[in-house]
Every structure is written in structure tokens, then in C-alpha cells.
Amino acid sequence: MLNFKNINVLTFILFLGLLLLSQFFNISIFFFIVLFLAWLTLTSIGSFTIGWNYHLKAFNSKKNHTKNQVAITFDDGPNAEFTPKILELLKAHHAKATFFCIGKHAEQQPELVQQITEEGHTIGNHTYTHSDFFDFYNKQNVIAEIKNTNTTISSIINKKMKLFRPPYGVTNPAITKAIKHTKHHVIGWNIRSLDTIKKDEEDIFNRITKNIKPGAVILLHDSQEITVRVLEQLLLFLQKNNYQSVTIDTLFNIEAYA
Numbered sequence: 001m002l003n004f005k006n007i008n009v010l011t012f013i014l015f016l017g018l019l020l021l022s023q024f025f026n027i028s029i030f031f032f033i034v035l036f037l038a039w040l041t042l043t044s045i046g047s048f049t050i051g052w053n054y055h056l057k058a059f060n061s062k063k064n065h066t067k068n069q070v071a072i073t074f075d076d077g078p079n080a081e082f083t084p085k086i087l088e089l090l091k092a093h094h095a096k097a098t099f100f101c102i103g104k105h106a107e108q109q110p111e112l113v114q115q116i117t118e119e120g121h122t123i124g125n126h127t128y129t130h131s132d133f134f135d136f137y138n139k140q141n142v143i144a145e146i147k148n149t150n151t152t153i154s155s156i157i158n159k160k161m162k163l164f165r166p167p168y169g170v171t172n173p174a175i176t177k178a179i180k181h182t183k184h185h186v187i188g189w190n191i192r193s194l195d196t197i198k199k200d201e202e203d204i205f206n207r208i209t210k211n212i213k214p215g216a217v218i219l220l221h222d223s224q225e226i227t228v229r230v231l232e233q234l235l236l237f238l239q240k241n242n243y244q245s246v247t248i249d250t251l252f253n254i255e256a257y258a
């Protein structure tokens with residue numbers, strides 16, 4: 001299996017092999033550089049691609065799912081302007097979703113956090129600050145980000161979140177160790193809508209729907225206008241194709257709260 005541990009072991013064995021060969025033959029330094037670059041490339045892609053399960057095992061989609069269910073997920077909220085519009089659309093279409101909230105946003109919008117759970121959706125942990133430097137944090141700092149968010153949100157909903165989504169879906173050894181300690185389920189996705197990058201709603205809609213199948217996990221953001229417009233089209237599409245939108249815990253049959 002292509003994961004961090006196996007790649008490290010394989011790289012180390014190849015390194016030793018090259019070292020041994022260099023005792024008997026004239027081995028160019030070029031081979032050592034290629035080996036290092038191959039390790040670096042795989043580890044970089046693996047760290048940025050949560051679906052690879054390179055550093056840790058994440059729930060990215062439910063393969064061979066027998067029910068016509070998908071899970072819509074929203075990151076980076078709650079947002080005073082857009083989260084209410086999204087909740088309204090979900091309610092109108094009898095759809096359930098999962099909101100990966102940023103702790104400091106939840107602190108500013110406790111009534112939205114409350115509303116999300118009251119309306120049958122699930123809340124997950126998306127760090128406290130969503131810092132651009134989160135991927136450079138050590139284990140202790142990652143744990144602090146996760147714990148602060150859990151404390152903030154549990155003071156509002158009286159439940160401790162067990163679902164965690166790392167910012168940008170980036171994983172690394174510090175996050176792996178932190179998760180082992182906090183025992184959260186790590187949630188990824190298999191359909192990245194690119195709703196924060198693409199400017200054309202048709203484009204975003206097509207990206208999602210061309211890849212949709214039972215068990216899919218869709219990544220969206222409740223922090224911007226374009227997502228609201230895409231969601232409206234998406235919910236109509238799901239309805240027309242007999243898909244039901246469920247929470248992450250329903251899709252994977254796991255506990256959302258401790």
C-alpha cells in the first residue's frame with residue numbers, strides 16, 4: 001500500500017542498496033538524488049491528497065454503497081451571511097449535510113451552530129483558527145486547535161464532536177499523531193468542487209455532478225455566495241436523480257459525537 005510508512009521503508013532499503021553497491025561499483029550521486037526526489041514527490045502529493053490515505057486513514061467516500069446516498073459537506077463556517085441561506089435550501093429540499101466549523105467562527109455565531117444541529121445536520125471540527133501555517137504546527141499545537149474547537153462548540157451544543165476535517169485536506173505526521181491522541185474520525189472527500197477557486201457556477205456544478213455516484217462525499221464551503229447558487233442546482237439535480245443527501249455519520253455509520 002502506498003503510504004508514508006511503506007514509502008519510508010522502501011526508500012531506506014533502496015538507499016542502503018545503493019550505498020552497498022557504491023562499495024563495489026562507481027555509483028553516481030545522481031541515483032541518490034533521484035531516490036530523494038521520488039520520496040519527496042510522493043510525500044508531497046500524498047500530504048496534499050487526503051484521498052490517498054498517505055499519512056492516515058480518512059473517510060473519503062463509501063465505496064460500493066448500495067443506497068442512493070451522498071454526503072454534502074460545508075467547510076469554513078458558520079458564516080452570518082451564507083450559512084442561513086444554505087440551511088434554508090437544505091430544509092426546502094429535505095436534505096441533511098455536515099458542517100465542518102472553524103472554532104473562532106463558531107464562537108462568533110453560536111446561534112447558527114445551534115440551528116445547524118437543531119435542523120438535523122451534523123457539526124464537525126475544522127480547527128480553531130484555520131491558520132495558513134497549520135500544516136507546520138507540531139503535535140501539541142494541532143491538539144490545542146482541535147481541543148479549543150471542541151470546547152467552544154460543546155459549550156453551545158452540549159456534545160463533543162468526533163469528526164475532524166484538516167484544513168485544505170492536508171495531512172502530515174504531526175496531524176496523524178494528534179488524531180491518535182484526540183481519537184477523532186478524519187473526514188476527507190472524493191468530490192472537490194473547487195467552489196473557492198472557480199468563478200463560474202456552471203463549471204462547479206458540472207465538476208460535482210459528472211463524478212457523482214452512491215457514497216460520494218462532496219466538498220463545498222458555506223462562506224461565499226457562489227456556493228449558495230451551486231447548492232440550489234445541486235439539490236435539484238439530486239432530487240431528479242433520486243439521490244438522498246445524508247450526514248457523514250449516517251453515510252459511514254459512525255459516531256459524530258462522543
Ligand SMILES: [Zn+2]
Pocket residue numbers: 075076126130167168
Ligand atoms: Zn477549510
